Amino acid sequence: xxxxxxxxxxxxxxxxxxxxxxxxxxxxxxxMYWYRQDPGHGxxxxxxxxxxxxxxxxxxxxxxxxxxxxTEDFLLTLESATSSQTSVYFCAISExxxxxxxxGQGTRLTVV
Amino acid sequence: xxQVKQNSPSLSVQEGRISxxxxxxxxxxxxxxLWYKKYPAEGPTFLISISSIKDKxxxxxxxxFLNKSAKHLSLHIVPSQxxxxxxxxxxxxxxxxASKLTFGTGTRLQVTL
Numbered sequence: 001x002x003x004x005x006x007x008x009x010x011x012x013x014x015x016x017x018x019x020x021x022x023x024x025x026x027x028x029x030x031x032m033y034w035y036r037q038d039p040g041h042g043x044x045x046x047x048x049x050x051x052x053x054x055x056x057x058x059x060x061x062x063x064x065x066x067x068x069x070x071t072e073d074f075l076l077t078l079e080s081a082t083s084s085q086t087s088v089y090f091c092a093i094s095e096x097x098x099x100x101x102x103x104g105q106g107t108r109l110t111v112v
Numbered sequence: 113x114x115q116v117k118q119n120s121p122s123l124s125v126q127e128g129r130i131s132x133x134x135x136x137x138x139x140x141x142x143x144x145x146l147w148y149k150k151y152p153a154e155g156p157t158f159l160i161s162i163s164s165i166k167d168k169x170x171x172x173x174x175x176x177f178l179n180k181s182a183k184h185l186s187l188h189i190v191p192s193q194x195x196x197x198x199x200x201x202x203x204x205x206x207x208x209x210a211s212k213l214t215f216g217t218g219t220r221l222q223v224t225l
Contacts, residue, residue: 042116
């Protein structure tokens with residue numbers, strides 16, 4: 001299994017509070033991604049990174065920001081959590097263009 | 113606009129029989145296709161992939177077929193086993209897009225005894 005660790009694994013937070021999810025990899029892969037999984041939608045890309053300090057938006061980026069200050073860490077921040085951001089969040093890594101992505105175990109976030 | 117579609121939300125197959133999961137796509141720029149398997153409370157795990165230069169790829173019990181003209185791919189599992197019961201996601205990416213994946217909505221496969 002690829003070395004990907006997501007933390008926390010579960011979190012309950014209140015509407016309007018900021019939340020940060022962390023993804024840590026030990027594979028030294030260049031690309032990192034944040035996806036969310038919701039019923040009826042599959043997995044949708046939130047943000048991705050193609051190198052340290054190089055990030056870009058995905059399909060559902062509104063209300064989210066990311067940072068990547070080190071190769072191994074990719075942080076996802078919900079600036080002011082809303083109930084629509086209740087979801088399961090997956091981090092993924094990929095070594096190069098056209099290579100398979102490996103996924104973390106997921107973080108279940110509930111916004112109340 | 114759903115660029116990758118899995119029109120069957122669920123599929124039930126008897127153990128030992130063939131499971132066929134289908135996926136359609138609309139974006140002609142997609143050139144790499146993958147299947148992921150997902151168990152509850154776990155992350156998706158890579159199963160098999162195929163490049164657009166091929167029309168078939170096999171790995172043990174799993175075979176993926178790609179029909180570019182129809183923009184259709186399918187995953188065949190032969191023989192199906194109870195441990196194959198999971199949700200299967202089809203995904204696609206395009207060259208030069210940092211391997212960003214576009215996923216289908218998934219098909220839940222139940223393999224019965």
